[in-house]
Structures are given as C-alpha cells and as structure tokens.
Amino acid sequence: MATVPVDDRQIIRRYGPHLSSMAGVRLSTSVEPERLVKTHCCFCGQQCGLQLKVRDNQVIGFEPWEEFPFNRGMLCPKGIKRYLQGSHPDRLTTALRRDPADPHGFRAVPYEEGVRATAEALARIQQSHGPAAVGVLGGASLTTEKTYLLGKFARVCLQTPFIDYNGRLCMVSAGAANKKAFGIDRTTNPWSDMVGTEVIWVAGSNVAECSPITTNYLWQAREQGARLIMQDPRITPAARTCDLYLPVKPGRDAALFAGVLALMIENGWVDEEFIATRTVGFDQVAAYCRDWTPARTAEVTGVPERSIRQAAEWWGQARSSFLFHARGIEHHSNGVQNALGTINLVLASGRIGKPKCGYGTIVGQGNGQGGREHGQKADQLPGWRDIANPEHRRHIAGVWGIDEKDLPGPGVDAYELFRKIDAGEIRGLISICFNPKVSLPDSGFITRCLEKLDFYAAIDFFLNDTAWHADVVLPGSLHEEDEGTVTQVEGRVIKINKAVECPGEAREDWRVLQDLAAALGRPHGFTFRNPREIFEELRRASKGGVADYSGITYEKIERQMGVFWPCYSEDPETGQSVADHPGTPRLFEPGSFNPVARGAGPFYFPDGKARFNVAEYRPPVDDAGGDYPIYLTTGRVVSQFLSGTQTRRIGPLVDQYPEPRLEIHPRLAEKLGIRDGDWATVETRRASMTLRALVAATIRPDTVFVPYHWPGPKSVNRLTVAAQDPISKIPQYKVCGCRVRRAEGPPSEIAGLEPQQ
C-alpha cells in the first residue's frame, strides 16, 4: 500500500526540504580547492559549462568556465548555487523502507536489502499479473547513458511496455510537430545563428527566467539590428524591450499563426520557389488560413489587428530570421498544432537550413533532448527508432542480444500510465528522478493513484514528495557523482564529469538498475562496468537511426567542447566508415545527406521535402468562462527549477523567490478588491489555493499567473487540468478557467509551513 506512512510534517522534519547555505568550508576564503572539475549545470536544457571546486570529496564552490562556447562563463542563479546541494543534510545515503511505526515513516536498511525487497515485490506482481503490471517512470535530467539503460531495463529485464518519462511534460509537442514537418526532432541551428539575423520571433518563451543565457543571444542580435517579436500573455523581462509585443490570450497561438500566414500569402511575402521545390502540402494550409482574416484573428487571439499586420510585415519581408518557441505554446491540449503553426511560418518564408536563418525549440530540462532520443519514451527505441517498426525492432533486438518478438510494443504516456494504475492494470511502479505528485496536472488524482499501488520503489538522491509514497527508496546519485553525456538545447552532446564519489551507500543510478536486474535473476545485458561502456553500446544502437550518435566519443566531445548530432561513424551515403565526422551543427543545409531521404533533399522524408501541416486552432479544454471567467496560466521563476526537489533545498535560491505569488493586473485586482501583498484564493474546477498577490501591470488583465515549483497546498498543479494534446499527450498546463477572490489570510495548512515546503 503506497500511502504516506506518517503525517507529512513528520517526513518533512526528517527528510526536508531543509535549506543549505554557505557555511563552514564554503564560506571560508582561505580554503583552496584541490581541483577544478569541468562539467555542466544540472538544471535547465541549456546545460551551461561550469567548473566545480572540489576538496576532500566535497564540492565547495564554483568557478566560471569561460572557454565553453555556449555560455562563455555566463550562468543564472541556479547554476551559481547548484554546488550547495552536494553534501546536503537531506541527501539520502542509505536505502529506506516504509515503516509506519517509525516516527519519520521510513527505516534505514542496508542497500542490498532495499534492492532485494524491490526485486521480490516486482517479481511477485509480475508472476501474478503479468509483466505489464509494472510501470517505469524516468527523468529527463538523467544522462543519456542512464536513460538508455532504463529503457533497456524496462523492456529487456522487466519486459513491460509501460515506460515513459517526465519529458512528456516538456518537449513532446515540439518534438511531435518537428517530426511531422521535418522528419527529425532537433533544434535546427546553433544559437549563434541568431546573431546577424533580421528578425527574431519568440513564441511563448520566458527566456529571461527559463533559459537566461539565450537572452544574451537575443540582445547580441538586437545590437546587430535584429527586430524582436515576442508573443506572450505576460510582459516577461525579455519582452519588456522588444520591438513588437503580441499579448496573445492563453491557448490561441495557432489562430495567431494562421492569421499571420494568411497576410503573408495575401501580400506575396512567401518564398514560392522554396515552397514549390522543397515542401509539400502548402495548398491545404493556405486554404485553411484563408478564413483567418486579421479581424477574426484579432478577435480570437486578443492581439490588436495592427500588431498582427506588423508581425506579418516584418516576418514576411525579412531576408533572414530566427523563430523559436517553448512551453508557452506547447503546454496545451492543442500544443502540436500550435508548434506546427510556427513551423508553417518558417517554411513559408523559406528561411531555414542557411546561416543566420533558423528555427528552434527550447529544451526545458537538462537532458530533454538526449533523454527522449534513446529509449525511455513510451514509443521509442534508441537512436530515435520507432518501437512499432519491425526493422527498427530487429536492429535494437540485435544489439541487445534478444529475439525481436520478446521486445514489448509501444506503451502509454506518463499520465495514461497513472490512469492504468487507477484502473488496477498497473500494480507496481518504479520511478527515477521524477516527481509527478508535484509536476503532473490535477495532481490530487496522481496522489490517489499512488495510494492504490501494491508496490512502489523510488530511486532518487533526495526524498521528493512522490517518494513519500514509496515502499522502498534506493539512494541514487547526484549529478556531480557520476559521468555521462547529455544533449543540450542546440543539439550539442556534452560530457558531465564526475567530481565526487557517492556518499554512504548511495550508488550511481546505472549501478542501482544493474543491481536490480541481478536481483531479478536477469543480469544479461546489465553488466556494464562504467558509463563509457554503456555509451559504446548506445553508439552501436543508434547507428543508422535518425539520432545517430555512432561517431561521437567521449574524447571527441572533450576536444570539440561538444558534438552536434547526427554524427556518423559511417558515411550514410556511401556506407564507408568515416574516421572523424565533425557532427552537424546546422540541419537541412541544401545538398545535405540524411539516411531517410538518401540524397533526395535536406529534410528527413523519403522525398527529402518538408511537410506543411494544417495547424488547426481549437479552443482550450476547460477555458475561461461562466463561473470561472479568468485565465489561469503557470510557469517558472528564475531561481527555482521544476518541482523544486533540488532548488527548494538551496537557501539563497529560496531567499530569492521564497513562495509562489499570484501575478495579477492592477485593473483586475482593483475589481476584485485585492491589493499588492494581500492573500487571494484562486479556484478552478478541480481545487483551490490561497497565496499572496503580486499586483503588476505586466500581465493581461484577464489572466493570472502562478509559478509551479512548490508542493502540497502551494502546488498550482492541483488546480491545473489534465486535458492532453491528442498527439503528443502533453498536458494543458498553460491555461484553464479560474476565479479569484480576496482572502483574509493564509489558510492554516500554509501558515505553519516554511517557505520552501
């Protein structure tokens, strides 16, 4: 029974979050580090290069790494203070077993006992209910080696189809749209292509807070003359100084793109030659857009007609351009259509596959890109292979040394996996670095599902809010305790280096998985001695796939400071082995070869042509209206990361933004009688929460915003809706209807909590 063993407050008392701040050796100015380890930040998808100062097996500080080409020493506050999570008092250093008799709900047990108990429970469930009665949840912050091993573990060792990952909450709409339009899912250009371009369109991306380093590329571009178009319901710090601000109503992005494309067509601002020779499907898209007159577009999107016309004119007439988007347009039940809408604008302009012309999707999580390429996604095998494709299955089965028919088929998305738990089909769960109780929408439902499980094991380094429900917790590794590769926002594969050893009985995550495989009596294929050996197998597995990593080695990454995939070990055109393929910073250059088109064109379809897709506008599910007249939207603040498992434990980051605030426009606040700093209650069709108001004119007056990094009564995801995109299955975090009223004070369950809890 995966209920929380004792009162929440007892668990928090023992396992935190407690705050780590500079103290002791970290505060001392006289202590010299023994060495500096070049590695990367453990948080967002930009994966800034930095150096950790190490002494006595402890990370004691950081030093910028100015040579690393992406960020040149630049960091956001999270990267600066990330070092404070090592040697943290909350760090799990033993295995734990659920024990309601223990005052804190868990009892420390020897690591081997934890592994044995987990293996026995999973085996018992699978014997009685079949292999598919166990589900696996992974994380997009894991190294690519770990995600590869996790996918293999689920399919080969557990033989369950049910594996998915928290990238489902992040990149899947962009990924699905990219695949539909280009046949490959990767940002198409290095960020340096922004500098020197004429116009940059940023759709639904709060770059200043979610990808701060990208801001410098924007500002550099602006200094060289680029115009900035920012589309967002909030005037984010980067939108403050843009040339054109499109204050779109949450969830109306596809309509906006259709309206702009209609104007481009009407005014002849499309690249007819590119459309005719390099794309298919334009006519249907043009026909769909015809109905999106400026007046109708303005009516639906809330963007003034003159701004729509201005956007079309600047975008349409530019000679070079860059467009990128993030969760703002993707976290919707219409997320794939929204993303396809942006791609249609790019394709119609013909400005792709050349220097200073680009398209990009911003990866949110550390290894959002690599984490979805190598097999922890429900429908994919390593190398971006399709789990339903017999040829792809044969290749991977060959690398794994198993019979293709023993390989399970496609599973389901992370949310559906919980519905299967609810239905009693999945009875055992194992998760690693995923905190769905805070990060999935309508999270009250997620909590009820966790309570229904027969058995739940969590692998993590801190006891996150979901792991409170676990029967067994296995202590995994922190970012600085292991090595491996990750793929950052531009598609650059980089190397994470080990700085310190795991403390106590904690183990590198890949070791934990292998120990489980051994305890389950199926060690075959799980006897790697280090991450490098896993990477070598991954290279072979990905060879010939779209995400071909076969030409990448740890040494090459070091030498080049990152390698852009695809990077071949064999010339895809001639089949001859290539000694040193440099990687592919820019995709779709004319004449470029890929294994799908085989010379027919630069795009990854047999005819080498890109696809226009009708990007249809559909209103959000659970829209504002009736008793819930205000739009609720959610997002991040710069000092916190995702569900806050790590950042809510770092003192200076908590000080910077201690608690969630309700951002509300002065006009709406006045109407509701709310002043800055007052307590206010937000209520949706699912739940309500009370928090302090931040009255600011930087948000649409019909919309309120709450950041999502906090758990329990401070978690906005109890309020959000579980409506999902039909293709990508991403949840609609970015909009639902709500009502807001003034509250007299904090509810008692909040009043007694520390800011970070």
Add this chain to the structure above:
Amino acid sequence: MAKPDHLQFFIDPGRCIGCQACVQACTECDTHRGTSMIHLEFIERGRSVQTVPVVCMHCEQPTCAEVCPADAIKRTGDGIVQSARKPRCIACGNCVLACPFGVPEVYEDRQIMMKCDMCYDRTSVGKKPMCATVCPSQALFFGTLEQIEQLRPRSAPLNRFRFGAQTITTRVHIMIPRGDAGRGDGLDVSGALQKHPGSRAPRTSQPGTVADRAVEQDPFEEISL
C-alpha cells in the same frame, strides 16, 4: 598585479533581466564571502519588469572618500575605490549619505562600510569580476572600449553623471541607446529621478525609445474586463 587600465566595467540596464545571477555570484567573491555587494533594484515592479543592477561606480573623485572623517576609503592606482579599511573605519555612515549613487552600506554587525571593489581579488590577478562573468544577459560587461564598440554598435558608453550642480566622472560606464548619447554633458540623474520618484537608479532612456516601449504604451489598454 593590478587591474589592467584598459579594461572597463560597463552596465546596460536595458539588457538586465532581473535574474540576480550577479547578486548570487557576488556572494562568492573571496573578499566578502556570503555577502553580496551588488544590489538589484526594480524600478517600479507594479508597472514594469525593468531592473537595474547597482555596483560601485568607482568615481574619479569619490565623494564617499572625500567626506570620510577617518580617511578609511582608498582609491587604488588603477582607479578602484576600495571598501573602508578595517582599522580606520568608524562606521559613521557619512559615505552612505554622501554617495550620489547610493552604493556604500555600513554593516552594523561588523561595524564597517563595505561595497563593491570590482572583485579586487579577481581583477588583480587578471580575471574578470564575478558578476560580469556570469551575467547571462551581459548587462554587466568587463572588457575594453574597442570590444564594447564592436559588440554594441547601437549603444554608447557614458561615464559622466550630473546630480544637480555636481558632475561626476566614473570608471564604470553605463550603456545607453546611441541616439540618446551626446545630449548635454552626461546623464542628468536628478532630472530622471524626478520623473520616477522612489527609485534610486538612473533612468537610461527617453520615453518612446526601445528600452521601455512596451510598457509606456500599455499593450493591454484595449482589453476589457
């Protein structure tokens, strides 16, 4: 080794995104570990997300040093105005009151005035100041005048400021839109302050310039509730 003379510090509030990386990084400086000497100011959070980082401007004739009765504030040969010298400082706070930029602060617990010394521990050994290295929008930049001209063709550095009758030249430059540069002799800070009461940071652009266009026009005006 002292800070090479040709390296300058530039601040561009038009780029600042309020992330506080500078504030967090400054607490890692070796001379004042755990305490940040850079301050980040919101101009008016209710109206705008505009923020301004405030560091010591390293004046050529530092008013703080001129008014210090204990002669505790020294300016090094390379133009860096240092925090108060420990044996001399009497924590009287004269410097705090006198500095037109509002930079020095007296730390009651330590009974001393401390402020940004442009990362003397780093710049004196050839490194860049911590805040300028990390600033993800490069609102803080450390380099040569030639570099800044090449990197920022649309902006101009300015290091003369007028406070009523007092004109101050500083080692730290503020970047302003090129069109606004060269108007009068330096930036009229007290004039700008009157337009934005309550703020302690200089205003660096005229209404209608790119820097705060979105907010000046209220893009949400037409939305009815």
